[in-house]
Amino acid sequence: MSGASMRGKVALVTGATGGLGSAVSALLHEEGATVYLTDVDQERGEAAAADLGDHARFIRLDVTDEDAWTAAIAQVEGDGVRLTTLVNCAGAALKKSLVDTTLPEFRRILDLNLTGTFLGVRAAGRHLVDGGAIVNLSSLNGVLATAELGAYVASKFAVSALTRVAALELADRGIRVNAVCPGSIETPITDGADFADTDWDAYVRTIPLGRRGVPEQVAQAVRYLASDESSYVTGTDLVVDGGVAAGRRTPRRGAEAV
Ligand SMILES: NC(=O)c1ccc[n+]([C@@H]2O[C@H](COP(=O)([O-])OP(=O)(O)OC[C@H]3O[C@@H](n4cnc5c(N)ncnc54)[C@H](O)[C@@H]3O)[C@@H](O)[C@H]2O)c1
Numbered sequence: 001m002s003g004a005s006m007r008g009k010v011a012l013v014t015g016a017t018g019g020l021g022s023a024v025s026a027l028l029h030e031e032g033a034t035v036y037l038t039d040v041d042q043e044r045g046e047a048a049a050a051d052l053g054d055h056a057r058f059i060r061l062d063v064t065d066e067d068a069w070t071a072a073i074a075q076v077e078g079d080g081v082r083l084t085t086l087v088n089c090a091g092a093a094l095k096k097s098l099v100d101t102t103l104p105e106f107r108r109i110l111d112l113n114l115t116g117t118f119l120g121v122r123a124a125g126r127h128l129v130d131g132g133a134i135v136n137l138s139s140l141n142g143v144l145a146t147a148e149l150g151a152y153v154a155s156k157f158a159v160s161a162l163t164r165v166a167a168l169e170l171a172d173r174g175i176r177v178n179a180v181c182p183g184s185i186e187t188p189i190t191d192g193a194d195f196a197d198t199d200w201d202a203y204v205r206t207i208p209l210g211r212r213g214v215p216e217q218v219a220q221a222v223r224y225l226a227s228d229e230s231s232y233v234t235g236t237d238l239v240v241d242g243g244v245a246a247g248r249r250t251p252r253r254g255a256e257a258v
Contacts (some may be wrong), residue, residue, distance in 0.1 A: 005227040007032030015090030017044040019187020023215035063090045063116030069123040084132045086124040095194035098150040113155035131174040138179040140241045167235030176234035178225040183241025185213040208243030
């Protein structure tokens with residue numbers, strides 16, 4: 001069932017052709033927002049915007065490129081509208097132990113996940129209407145560390161920290177800044193060779209709700225934080241992880257659960 005919780009909003013979504021970004025773009029659009037889908041993948045981005053139809057437009061935006069942010073904001077303003085909402089979805093993971101991680105690999109993950117989010121928050125802080133909202137995609141790995149995800153974990157803890165600072169600094173303009181922290185969601189981010197040896201059946205047994213999430217469940221959390229339904233919520237992490245961050249369960253003899 002669709003509502004109108006985003007009616008009158010103008011949202012820019014980064015990484016909008018990805019698993020979570022496309023679900024977020026579709027839901028915000030369905031809920032009445034004008035949506036600027038942005039990504040480095042121009043072909044898929046244009047197709048995704050065309051699929052959504054009216055009130056959806058693609059702009060190519062590499063989130064690590066300071067000038068590209070300026071150009072993207074100028075394109076939105078050129079349409080005669082002002083952004084009310086920014087959702088920072090662009091990101092990537094690297095599965096490697098710290099001792100095996102090269103400096104270029106570490107910098108690539110920090111540059112995309114953290115610096116890209118910083119540039120987005122800064123652009124939004126300068127251009128969002130008063131009373132707007134920023135939602136950053138942090139991660140369960142922004143509140144709980146996982147071995148062999150060192151660069152990613154460091155970037156996501158930092159995204160959650162940056163979210164709180166931005167919330168404090170932008171509060172006097174009524175701009176709310178929050179993070180969504182998804183657990184393991186079925187998207188292309190874990191399709192790469194890095195994750196090929198993951199035992200997903202065993203992984204799922206570590207999740208209290210007993211299943212991985214789907215992008216639409218994360219999109220609902222983003223929609224809540226992006227809409228006026230969350231008008232008194234700022235500077236928080238909304239964890240969407242099937243219960244993993246809640247703590248550990250005690251293993252029972254003979255049971256398979258971890
Ligand atoms: N899927 C999960 O399990 C999960 C869990 C927690 C957090 N997250 C976070 O959610 C966000 C989205 O993840 P996803 O699962 O949709 O990943 P995804 O790999 O499906 O999508 C990532 C998107 O980012 C885009 N992108 C890559 N580099 C870019 C750049 N420099 N500028 C702009 N766009 C760029 C890609 O083209 C792609 O469309 C990421 O920040 C990720 O860390 C995902």
